[in-house]
Amino acid sequence: xxxxxxxxxxxxxxxxxxxxxxxxxxxxxxxxxxxxxxxxxxxxxxxxxxxxxxxxxxxxxxxxxxxxxxxxxxxxxxxxxxxxxxxxxxxxxxxxxxxxxxxxxxxxxxxxxxxxxxxxxxxxxxxxxxxxxxxxxxxxxxxxxxxxxxxxxxxxxxxxxxxxxxxxxxxxxxxxxxxxxxxxxxxxxxxxxxxxxxxxxxxxxxxxxxxxxxxxxxxxxxxxxxxxxxxxxxxxxxxxxxxxxxxxxxxxxxxxxxxx
Amino acid sequence: xxxxxxxxxxxxxxxxxxxxxxxxxxxxxxxxxxxxxxxxxxxxxxxxxxxxxxxxxxxxxxxxxxxxxxxxxxxxxxxxxxxxxxxxxxxxxxxxxxxxxxxxxxxxxxxxxxxxxxxxxxxxxxxxxxxxxxxxxxxxxxxxxxxxxxxxxxxxxxxxxxxxxxxxxxxxxxxxxxxxxxxxxxxxxxxxxxxxxxxxxxxxxxxxxxxxxxxxxxxxxxxxxxxxxxxxxxxxxxxxxxxxxxxxxxxxxxxxxxxxxxxxxxxxxx
Numbered sequence: 001x002x003x004x005x006x007x008x009x010x011x012x013x014x015x016x017x018x019x020x021x022x023x024x025x026x027x028x029x030x031x032x033x034x035x036x037x038x039x040x041x042x043x044x045x046x047x048x049x050x051x052x053x054x055x056x057x058x059x060x061x062x063x064x065x066x067x068x069x070x071x072x073x074x075x076x077x078x079x080x081x082x083x084x085x086x087x088x089x090x091x092x093x094x095x096x097x098x099x100x101x102x103x104x105x106x107x108x109x110x111x112x113x114x115x116x117x118x119x120x121x122x123x124x125x126x127x128x129x130x131x132x133x134x135x136x137x138x139x140x141x142x143x144x145x146x147x148x149x150x151x152x153x154x155x156x157x158x159x160x161x162x163x164x165x166x167x168x169x170x171x172x173x174x175x176x177x178x179x180x181x182x183x184x185x186x187x188x189x190x191x192x193x194x195x196x197x198x199x200x201x202x203x204x205x206x207x208x209x210x211x212x213x214x215x216x217x218x219x220x221x222x223x224x225x226x227x228x229x230x231x232x233x234x235x236x237x238x239x240x241x242x243x244x245x246x247x248x249x250x251x252x253x254x255x256x257x258x259x260x
Numbered sequence: 261x262x263x264x265x266x267x268x269x270x271x272x273x274x275x276x277x278x279x280x281x282x283x284x285x286x287x288x289x290x291x292x293x294x295x296x297x298x299x300x301x302x303x304x305x306x307x308x309x310x311x312x313x314x315x316x317x318x319x320x321x322x323x324x325x326x327x328x329x330x331x332x333x334x335x336x337x338x339x340x341x342x343x344x345x346x347x348x349x350x351x352x353x354x355x356x357x358x359x360x361x362x363x364x365x366x367x368x369x370x371x372x373x374x375x376x377x378x379x380x381x382x383x384x385x386x387x388x389x390x391x392x393x394x395x396x397x398x399x400x401x402x403x404x405x406x407x408x409x410x411x412x413x414x415x416x417x418x419x420x421x422x423x424x425x426x427x428x429x430x431x432x433x434x435x436x437x438x439x440x441x442x443x444x445x446x447x448x449x450x451x452x453x454x455x456x457x458x459x460x461x462x463x464x465x466x467x468x469x470x471x472x473x474x475x476x477x478x479x480x481x482x483x484x485x486x487x488x489x490x491x492x493x494x495x496x497x498x499x500x501x502x503x504x505x506x507x508x509x510x511x512x513x514x515x516x517x518x519x520x521x522x523x524x525x526x527x528x529x530x
Contacts, residue, residue, distance in 0.1 A: 098358055100358075106279075107276070118269060119268075120265075121262070
């Protein structure tokens with residue numbers, strides 16, 4: 001069986017290799033500390049959800065991983081390469097879906113993906129082929145020549161995800177990719193991303209504040225007031241908190257950390 | 261990243277800029293209308309009253325509208341440079357600069373590519389203007405249209421780098437209009453674009469000195485000399501030096517997080 005890029009599906013043995021390691025990372029905007037001694041790893045082949053209320057530090061953490069800023073303390077490495085020391089080269093295996101829409105509204109879906117492919121050093125034929133495959137995987141193939149401005153929010157989000165997958169990233173960072181979408185579209189995207197994580201063997205770090213998105217076997221990180229207050233498989237975290245549902249466990253963790 | 265990756269990224273950025281330019285036709289016409297109004301109305305009005313004596317690079321007396329053409333080319337490039345920086349501030353606020361900044365290429369190279377793409381657009385605008393000027397029977401040597409290309413690329417890069425530097429210091433889109441007024445108009449009017457500097461010296465020595473220190477004057481003179489197939493090493497040196505200086509400062513000052521931080525506090529941000 002082949003994946004979207006024609007590669008063989010990932011064997012279970014593949015899952016577990018750490019694609020991202022965050023070690024003792026702290027960060028402050030001036031005097032305001034937003035991340036405090038955060039450490040975790042993100043393994044390949046599955047989704048790791050990063051849950052936290054607004055203001056928990058999720059977007060800041062993503063900004064550090066994508067080198068928008070550099071961490072003042074600690075170390076972040078992607079596939080074993082320190083992002084601060086390796087510089088821009090460390091970003092090569094990374095695909096990002098930003099919280100804010102970042103598509104060019106006046107260009108078509110095809111043009112947006114072609115632009116991104118060129119930035120990632122792909123040739124024209126490669127871009128054409130991968131664009132078709134990635135869009136087909138997200139049920140967007142028939143909209144390839146539509147101008148992004150004419151698409152609805154759900155479709156735009158799918159295009160952003162297809163774009164992030166275009167260069168076959170080993171690590172995919174998704175910053176609240178389903179915010180503002182209707183429940184059906186949200187579920188469809190969550191389901192699709194689970195399939196992709198399994199099929200592609202990619203590591204995915206998915207920031208969210210929606211507790212119904214993770215599945216029992218997904219990885220879970222709970223960030224609150226800049227601190228990591230829980231980490232592990234979703235099922236284990238729920239069990240450790242003596243809760244039945246993730247929502248209940250999450251609420252307890254966040255309240256205990258002192259977050260409003 | 262291999263060398264081909266650098267080339268493809270540059271091509272991609274330039275291609276996107278051209279597509280955006282083509283999709284915004286009003287931008288194209290606005291860029292042309294401005295210098296044409298100056299040429300057809302302002303310069304035509306002064307044509308009868310003002311002649312320009314023989315000064316390099318001109319070999320004969322010339323009419324005012326012939327004199328003003330290089331200044332209007334500078335105007336197109338200056339506005340385009342500022343427009344490009346405005347679009348960079350917009351992209352930063354909208355987040356699309358983040359897509360560029362997460363590309364595994366050096367930040368200076370990405371900014372330079374973006375700059376070169378905007379220079380390409382301004383060069384297309386300038387040549388469209390020169391075609392109209394040609395049919396308006398202003399006697400610019402035909403070979404001058406080709407000889408001016410390197411000067412256009414260099415001066416366009418200088419204005420783009422200046423725009424980039426300004427955009428680096430602007431935190432929000434709303435602050436941009438004020439900066440435009442403080443940069444574009446003083447640069448354009450306090451220069452050799454509309455009047456020869458020796459005429460300015462006769463009326464105000466202070467203004468003359470200001471015009472001499474204005475990089476826009478030197479860019480206009482570089483274009484003027486190139487159009488008439490003459491060499492102006494001082495203008496070339498100054499424009500080249502300013503380009504390197506502005507771009508270097510812009511790369512150091514560029515902070516893609518400005519827009520992100522200005523959005524902090526918005527719903528959903530954290």
